[in-house]
Amino acid sequence: MTGDADPFGTAELRRRVLDAWAASPARFREDSNAEEDLVRGGYRDRVVVELAQNAADAATRAGEPGRLRLTLTGDVLVASNTGAPLDAAGVESLSTLRASTKRDAPTSVGRFGVGFAAVLAVTDDPAIGSTTGGVGWHAVASGKQAASLPALADELVRRGGAAPALRLPWPDNQAPEPGYVTTVILPLRDDAAVALVRDLFGDVDDGLVLALPALAEVTVEVDGVRRVVAHAERRWRVVRRSGDAAPELVADRPLEERDRPWWSLAWALPTEGQPVPDVLHAPTPTDEALDLPALLVASFPLDTSRRHVAPGPLTDALVGHAAAAYAELAAGEPDPLDLVPEPVPVGRLDGLLRVAITEALAAAALLTSTDGTRVAARDAVAVTGADGVVRDLLAEALGPLVPDHRGLDRLGGRRVSLAEAVESLAALDRPPSWWHQLYAALSDAGVTDHEVLAVLPVPLADGRLVRGPRHVLLPDRDVAAGVVGLTDLPGLRLAHPEATHPLLLRAGAAEAGPRILLEAEPLRAAVEAAFGEPDPLALADLVLPLAAAAVLRPGELPWLAALPLPDEDGEPVRADELVVPGAPLSRVADLEAVGLVDPELLVRWAAPLLAAVGVLHTFSVVEVEDVVLDPLTVDEPLGGWAQHIAEVAGGEVPDEPDEREGQDDLPPTARSVLVVPELDVVAVDRWPEALRLLSDDPRLLAAVTAPVRLQTGDGRSLLTPSYAAWYLRQHARLDGRPLTDRCLPGSGLDGLYDAVAPGDLDDVDAGLLAAAGVRSDLGAVLAEPGGADDLLSRLGDPARSVPAGTLAGIWVGLAELRLEQVRPPERVRLLPDLVVDAGEVVVVDRPEQLQVLDPGEALVVPLSAADRVAALLDLDLGSDVLAEPDLEGGTRRQVPAGLTEVLGANLAAQWWEHSSLAVEGRDVSWWRDVHGAVHATGPDGLARGLAASTGRWSARLVVAALLRAPGRADVLAAETRLEG
Numbered sequence: 001m002t003g004d005a006d007p008f009g010t011a012e013l014r015r016r017v018l019d020a021w022a023a024s025p026a027r028f029r030e031d032s033n034a035e036e037d038l039v040r041g042g043y044r045d046r047v048v049v050e051l052a053q054n055a056a057d058a059a060t061r062a063g064e065p066g067r068l069r070l071t072l073t074g075d076v077l078v079a080s081n082t083g084a085p086l087d088a089a090g091v092e093s094l095s096t097l098r099a100s101t102k103r104d105a106p107t108s109v110g111r112f113g114v115g116f117a118a119v120l121a122v123t124d125d126p127a128i129g130s131t132t133g134g135v136g137w138h139a140v141a142s143g144k145q146a147a148s149l150p151a152l153a154d155e156l157v158r159r160g161g162a163a164p165a166l167r168l169p170w171p172d173n174q175a176p177e178p179g180y181v182t183t184v185i186l187p188l189r190d191d192a193a194v195a196l197v198r199d200l201f202g203d204v205d206d207g208l209v210l211a212l213p214a215l216a217e218v219t220v221e222v223d224g225v226r227r228v229v230a231h232a233e234r235r236w237r238v239v240r241r242s243g244d245a246a247p248e249l250v251a252d253r254p255l256e257e258r259d260r261p262w263w264s265l266a267w268a269l270p271t272e273g274q275p276v277p278d279v280l281h282a283p284t285p286t287d288e289a290l291d292l293p294a295l296l297v298a299s300f301p302l303d304t305s306r307r308h309v310a311p312g313p314l315t316d317a318l319v320g321h322a323a324a325a326y327a328e329l330a331a332g333e334p335d336p337l338d339l340v341p342e343p344v345p346v347g348r349l350d351g352l353l354r355v356a357i358t359e360a361l362a363a364a365a366l367l368t369s370t371d372g373t374r375v376a377a378r379d380a381v382a383v384t385g386a387d388g389v390v391r392d393l394l395a396e397a398l399g400p401l402v403p404d405h406r407g408l409d410r411l412g413g414r415r416v417s418l419a420e421a422v423e424s425l426a427a428l429d430r431p432p433s434w435w436h437q438l439y440a441a442l443s444d445a446g447v448t449d450h451e452v453l454a455v456l457p458v459p460l461a462d463g464r465l466v467r468g469p470r471h472v473l474l475p476d477r478d479v480a481a482g483v484v485g486l487t488d489l490p491g492l493r494l495a496h497p498e499a500t501h502p503l504l505l506r507a508g509a510a511e512a513g514p515r516i517l518l519e520a521e522p523l524r525a526a527v528e529a530a531f532g533e534p535d536p537l538a539l540a541d542l543v544l545p546l547a548a549a550a551v552l553r554p555g556e557l558p559w560l561a562a563l564p565l566p567d568e569d570g571e572p573v574r575a576d577e578l579v580v581p582g583a584p585l586s587r588v589a590d591l592e593a594v595g596l597v598d599p600e601l602l603v604r605w606a607a608p609l610l611a612a613v614g615v616l617h618t619f620s621v622v623e624v625e626d627v628v629l630d631p632l633t634v635d636e637p638l639g640g641w642a643q644h645i646a647e648v649a650g651g652e653v654p655d656e657p658d659e660r661e662g663q664d665d666l667p668p669t670a671r672s673v674l675v676v677p678e679l680d681v682v683a684v685d686r687w688p689e690a691l692r693l694l695s696d697d698p699r700l701l702a703a704v705t706a707p708v709r710l711q712t713g714d715g716r717s718l719l720t721p722s723y724a725a726w727y728l729r730q731h732a733r734l735d736g737r738p739l740t741d742r743c744l745p746g747s748g749l750d751g752l753y754d755a756v757a758p759g760d761l762d763d764v765d766a767g768l769l770a771a772a773g774v775r776s777d778l779g780a781v782l783a784e785p786g787g788a789d790d791l792l793s794r795l796g797d798p799a800r801s802v803p804a805g806t807l808a809g810i811w812v813g814l815a816e817l818r819l820e821q822v823r824p825p826e827r828v829r830l831l832p833d834l835v836v837d838a839g840e841v842v843v844v845d846r847p848e849q850l851q852v853l854d855p856g857e858a859l860v861v862p863l864s865a866a867d868r869v870a871a872l873l874d875l876d877l878g879s880d881v882l883a884e885p886d887l888e889g890g891t892r893r894q895v896p897a898g899l900t901e902v903l904g905a906n907l908a909a910q911w912w913e914h915s916s917l918a919v920e921g922r923d924v925s926w927w928r929d930v931h932g933a934v935h936a937t938g939p940d941g942l943a944r945g946l947a948a949s950t951g952r953w954s955a956r957l958v959v960a961a962l963l964r965a966p967g968r969a970d971v972l973a974a975e976t977r978l979e980g
Contacts (some may be wrong), residue, residue, distance in 0.1 A: 007133030010093040010169040017167050017299035022149045029155060035164040039120040048188045050118040056212035058083030058182060065216035070201060072222045075188040077197050087131035095169045116454065117166060122193035123186040124165065129174025130182040135174035136218050139165040141780035166302040198222065206232040211281040211297045221601035222422035238328045241321055249314045253301055261699040263323055267329045278572040282351065289347040294329060298322060309349050320332060323356035327364040336366040340407030349416035362411040369400035373861030378412035385418040389441040394421050397428050423455040426467045432459045432499035439501035453507030469504045473512035473520065517559060528565050536572040538563035543613065544605055552612040553666045555622040561614030566598035575614035580607045584618040588690040590683035592889040619693055621703045622675045626821060630667035637677065641723045648785045674703035676724045688731045688761060695765040705771045720770060726773035743775035745951040748809055751802035752794045773910040788814065788822045796827035798835045814872055815865035824874035830859055842878050843870040847948045851924040885919040887935045898966060902958055911942060939963040
């Protein structure tokens with residue numbers, strides 16, 4: 001404070017304030033509280049913004065573009081601006097809270113008379129130097145002035161001697177910086193104030209210049225580093241609006257706002273990708289959060305904190321004006337819908353603006369449709385994923401379209417998926433070339449969406465338009481030209497040649513080469529229904545050329561076997577009911593069941609081609625995969641085999657397919673089954689030759705001999721003979737008898753089965769014969785289902801004679817079976833030529849029983865098998881039917897020495913000698929009692945008893961010889977060792 005000049009009359013201002021405080025200490029309190037609220041509350045961080053605002057108002061008063069220079073050097077903030085200089089009224093306004101001198105200036109920014117108080121957040125001694133003079137404010141000086149008033153003593157004590165600094169201005173000799181009209185000097189209070197100013201300088205950007213258009217340039221300099229913010233509107237596209245507010249809109253506002261009922265707003269959209277401030281500027285930044293693509297600067301009414309918008313009619317009206325200006329801003333964009341706001345607001349005002357903006361954008365004619373007209377978004381239709389040529393073509397069906405944009409939904413417009421749009425084209429009547437254009441456009445646009453491609457309409461060669469390329473065939477011109485009547489097949493979807501395009505292949509259509517045409521369902525249906533047509537043979541002229549072009553192999557398309565072909569009399573017959581003359585199958589076929597092919601047909605088409613469509617030539621192999629062997633549903637010829645497997649697997653077969661639902665025992669399945677379909681045409685007397693044909697081809701041989709693995713419904717895995725093997729067992733005949741009646745020479749089944757005569761089947765593979773039912777050995781018979789029962793039945797046939805050696809092997813084999821595998825027979829063979837009723841038979845289970853049982857009732861089997869055979873055949877054991885004899889009266893004897901070498905270490909030490917023994921009224925030479933002790937009447941009986949008691953029955957004769965000639969013990973023992 002130097003100099004005596006007081007150009008702004010600050011002394012008078014101080015006098016009036018001090019007089020007011022002296023007269024009313026409450027006024028002092030009010031001024032102190034008001035200044036403190038502003039500094040600590042709403043204006044705590046607005047010093048730079050308020051300095052810029054005052055500079056803008058100075059430029060406006062001068063009617064020229066303003067310049068502002070902000071400098072931070074050390075701990076001093078200097079702000080210099082051009083424009084109108086400071087005057088006495090301005091000083092009074094700066095020193096008077098809430099009494100702005102700008103209230104009558106409609107274009108001024110400052111309106112409330114409190115902005116300059118923001119400097120007190122960082123300084124205690126602000127000063128201003130202008131071309132008209134200088135002025136300053138000093139907190140210490142203000143405190144001293146207040147202390148001179150006795151009435152304020154108590155209040156000053158409460159406030160620590162502090163008084164409102166800005167209420168008492170002082171003259172100052174500060175001068176403006178060169179080139180500027182006014183300079184504000186703010187010595188910063190402390191390091192915190194310096195740090196705050198640095199942060200605020202960093203926030204100076206285009207937003208400040210846009211909010212204060214009177215400022216053409218803002219220069220920021222910190223410690224010698226200079227930055228200029230200017231020409232903001234070159235980087236932003238701005239739409240401004242202003243006007244007068246109707247009285248009813250400001251009726252609830254304070255008087256000084258009611259006296260200034262004008263409003264203004266501006267939207268600024270960045271053009272160079274710069275960030276958009278996220279708060280409302282009113283016109284300087286507030287705390288009102290916005291999240292919109294553009295900056296909004298608008299004179300919204302604010303609450304007392306000057307940081308938030310006050311609700312009310314004026315705010316609502318300005319929201320409407322802002323929405324209309326936003327629609328204008330969007331209209332200038334290449335894609336106006338890029339400015340559609342997201343639906344979720346970040347605050348109340350943000351929410352009001354989003355609703356109003358959305359309504360304004362929806363109603364504005366912002367979009368250009370395909371026919372060049374402007375259309376409002378709410379009336380617009382777009383197809384998602386359709387641009388350029390695709391959109392233009394779709395517009396022919398759907399009407400004018402606009403470019404797709406996700407914002408269209410929020411504006412009430414209709415977005416149709418490309419799949420829906422394409423599907424609706426099915427109602428169009430367009431030439432095939434138009435559809436080709438559409439396919440080409442979709443292909444060029446890279447459309448791969450399956451939902452779109454799956455519904456593409458396709459024009460067909462027969463004039464129809466079908467929905468979806470699936471099952472549509474794209475004609476192969478070479479094939480189609482050579483096949484008469486191809487397009488006449490009902491249901492065959494051949495695309496029109498002028499419409500075909502590779503896109504259809506990607507969409508599910510198939511290229512109509514010969515193979516594809518042969519496999520087309522309509523052709524199959526035509527073949528299956530051909531015999532119902534007036535001219536069944538006409539279809540052959542279509543099928544045979546296709547089969548030739550496809551190089552079809554026999555069995556690839558089994559249903560072609562139903563194709564009508566002419567026989568030797570020219571009559572239509574199924575292909576699989578004809579045979580090529582001179583072919584291998586013609587030598588074995590029953591020519592009453594199948595016919596010969598028309599000779600003229602053989603001239604036109606080679607025998608291999610006819611065989612490929614089903615004409616019989618030789619045996620073939622067809623593989624059927626993933627077969628469910630349900631007798632009620634399986635395709636022929638597997639029905640009988642499936643029935644057989646069901647019985648073998650032990651499941652019950654219902655009478656109707658529906659009855660299987662809910663059953664646990666699901667039918668067996670086979671991953672692969674090899675079928676020889678021509679077996680059913682073999683004549684009954686030609687089976688030997690047929691077997692030779694089957695044996696000569698490795699594939700046919702494997703189809704017969706290789707077993708099939710099944711998975712049963714209960715999770716088991718089992719092997720079963722092949723379908724062909726089953727068929728041969730059921731139908732093949734040799735001299736009129738089934739092959740299962742025959743056995744191979746040397747099979748060990750002599751007498752039970754008739755051996756194949758030499759010369760009958762000598763050149764047929766033995767494995768094939770065995771698979772077809774010819775008996776190869778006992779094990780094979782017993783292993784197959786029902787084999788044991790068949791064997792026992794033959795054993796019980798009195799007309800047969802079975803060698804003793806064969807019988808012994810059979811009993812040993814049967815003993816290995818499980819009880820459930822055999823049904824007890826009614827008759828049993830005891831000797832090679834002796835068969836008796838089973839009820840009269842006893843199974844010998846101890847050697848001594850042979851002394852009392854009659855040959856007509858004793859079934860003699862190896863002792864090791866006796867128990868099992870008796871159980872299997874449900875027969876009694878000798879031990880069960882013979883009573884224990886009375887063996888008392890014998891003399892105990894020591895077993896002769898030297899027998900251990902022959903009979904083993906478990907040989908008993910004693911035996912009982914009797915003069916005679918009788919069991920069941922019959923004399924016997926030996927027996928064993930219940931304790932296992934041997935009773936005998938002489939050496940032969942003793943030898944048998946000792947051999948039986950040690951389990952060495954085969955050594956009985958050696959023991960007898962030892963008992964008669966003890967001196968030969970070493971020799972006989974050595975001979976015994978030779979047997980192992």
